[in-house]
Amino acid sequence: xxxxxxxxxxxxxxxxxxxxAWALERFNHVETVGFDYGQRHASELxxxxxxxxxxxxxxxxxxxxxxxxxxxPLDTLxxxxxxxxxxxxxxxxxxxxxxxxxVPGRNVMFLTAAAALGxxxxxxxxxxxxxxxxxxxxxxxxxxxIQATAKALSLGLARDIRIHTPLxxxxxxxxxxxxxxxxxxxxxxxxxxxxxxxxxxxxxxxxDWGYGCGVCPSCKLRADGYxxxxxx
Ligand code: ZN
Numbered sequence: 001x002x003x004x005x006x007x008x009x010x011x012x013x014x015x016x017x018x019x020x021a022w023a024l025e026r027f028n029h030v031e032t033v034g035f036d037y038g039q040r041h042a043s044e045l046x047x048x049x050x051x052x053x054x055x056x057x058x059x060x061x062x063x064x065x066x067x068x069x070x071x072x073p074l075d076t077l078x079x080x081x082x083x084x085x086x087x088x089x090x091x092x093x094x095x096x097x098x099x100x101x102x103v104p105g106r107n108v109m110f111l112t113a114a115a116a117l118g119x120x121x122x123x124x125x126x127x128x129x130x131x132x133x134x135x136x137x138x139x140x141x142x143x144x145x146i147q148a149t150a151k152a153l154s155l156g157l158a159r160d161i162r163i164h165t166p167l168x169x170x171x172x173x174x175x176x177x178x179x180x181x182x183x184x185x186x187x188x189x190x191x192x193x194x195x196x197x198x199x200x201x202x203x204x205x206x207x208d209w210g211y212g213c214g215v216c217p218s219c220k221l222r223a224d225g226y227x228x229x230x231x232x
Pocket of ligand 1: 197198199200201202212213214215216217218219220
């Protein structure tokens, strides 16, 4: 059988963890890449090896498919600054109608770095958790941006780069349902226990929907989605 390979943009959060599971169901060799961009909270990056170990240990049919994990520095984003994710500032509405958690250019940079790494690793299929269904309005999460980036990367690397975004058109409740469909209770438990999506990086307060500060926009989205998933 021909080896199909994918490289998943993996932050250690809920969405990208479910994307890794999604890729493991579809490709027979899956590598992961994370980015150290000077995010204020290290807890998200710290979650990555725990989640990968959980996928390896808890799902024998996926373990053989899970390849190397990569961590790339992108501290340019920290040097540019101005975001509540890279600097100590309160989360609030910022310029251009976007919350100040927006990190300009982040996803385009991530995808460019991932495609370059994929070029070296002979992987042309990238997977990312971008979603424009119940998002914060970040323009670089939109499908048009992602597919235009795939086109630019395909031209710039002279190979066909495909970017898969399995969460693009589903809300957070459906994302939990997708995790359930892919890996059942074991995957739901792994997402609940180990992933960090909180903007404050809180992995100390446990709620029924997992860990987080419980008040930041990211925790609210996760909590509301989980409640809707459980009520369905
Ligand atoms: Zn939070």
